Amino acid sequence: MNNVKGKLIIIGGAVDKGSFTEASYDANIANNLNFFETGILRRIIRESKHGEESRIEVITTASVIPREVGPQYVKAFEYLQAKNVGLMYIEKREQTKDPEILARIQAADVVMFTGGDQLRLTSILGGTKLHDIILDKFKNEDFIYAGTSAGAAAASNNMIYQGSSQEALLKGEVKITSGLSLIENVIIDTHFVQRGRMGRLFQAVVGNPRVLGIGLGEDTGLLITSDGKMEAIGSGLVILVDGRQIMDTNLTQVELGKPISINNMIVHVMSMYDTYDLNTHVMEIHNSQYSIPLFTPAETDSDPVNDDKE
Template sequence: MKERTTTPKGKLLIIGGKEDRDDTDVEIKNKNEDFIPHEILKLLISNKENRIEVITTASAEPESMRDTYTKTFKEIGYTNFGFIHFVDKAIDEDVQRIKNSKAIFFTGGDQNVICEKFKDTPLCDALKEKYFAEDDFVIAGTSAGAMCMPEIIICEGEDGEAILENDITLASGLGLLSRCIVDTHFVHRGRFGRLSHAVMIKRECFGIGLGEDTALLIEEGKRAICKGSGMVIGISAKDLEKTNVDTVEKGHPVYGENLKVHIITDGCSIDLESGAFTAP
């Protein structure tokens, strides 16, 4: 095994769901003059002949995922891709396919299933080895496929009007992204409250709320640039002041003072460690 460096050489592409593809209708594309068809999925590989492996394990409808991404990838011009769906555990052939790939793409579904089936397996080990060692390797995920990537994930949470104690559950993820928590379909499903709750509990983490057809392309594990037609909301609780998050009783509302919020759109960059923001 190659020696692992502390800074990953590969890239992460985390997508908020409903990226422009065969089965979606991106609502904003007729209004946003910066809209580019298939902009996000075109970031998977630079050479269209490079190998992409699509992991559909999170989905309850893997055949539908296969049909959708087959059509979309062919429209983009990708010629070398395959699909991996395992229910119990991956086989040696799947591990070899990971090692031979240039991009891995996790579809949506249930982030808990991805972590349960994938974490601490030879398949995950092979993925991490390539991510840390190869500068032309991309790990991408949409919706649940993006939420599973950090060290800490939201495995269950309410999208309610109030943040209530005991309405969110955090767990360990795949560990590809440090000191961040990712949420998806963020604007459309009104998830500001639950991501804010998560970062108030884990104040060392930066909250990344990905809108639909919107992504962050992350290099060196921290340098992120926004791509897509919508927006990413960044939330930091590092300077949190008055709050009852640690003392509130079950079923009662949580409050917090001095959350820091960023609105990040196409071309904007942010350092996920320092919070430094750069406009296009």
């Protein structure tokens, strides 16, 4: 993230946008707005260049049901008072040459990639003029790349695109390819807690311990700023897998399909407002039990008010 001006907001999936499909949505607004007021989409608007006036483009390329998914995000952003939200159905590589689409991306303050299949996202957008514009804006402008599920997984240089959760610590079960390259030296997995994907991230990291594994729970994300600081946002957990202190593994000694052993892998667990510095590899817990003194100093026997009394 060095030498860039933009921000990343990566989300683990299943973002609670509120139940817009409910006929009684407005009647239940008090319940449904809890996410809006404290959650991820509200934070995207707040972090954007012009706030509620920012140009936001929702891009559904990863989804196989884009016309169901896209309008829900648009409606959610608009309910949060975002006044300039667009929706782009980019389903073929040839569309990435469309001058109108390129002009809209160039004018955007935020691009929001929905969930689906991250390989579909990278195979359609990777290496195109549209991809180049996003990378250039991210490097040189106050611009936000936001992605949920597939949109998050595709943000880094290295991208997990396949791998059984149950067999993830068997050699060769996790498949990795190149992502959209907005951030280096991390690899991101999504729906992390709910789908039991810890083993997938372990195998990804043991193969190259320089890479920090990031596991995003559902309705949970990270805000990553240009100074390399990551802040947990949303209601769930972020798991970080740091392999730099790994002492030993059998990775290169076992055959494909055999279990992998790893000695001394470090795992951190983050929740809302916790931070992690990608440069120093230091995590700070926002509500640490050690930020409050464990005991108060004993009171002295002297009584200042009465010191002069004999």
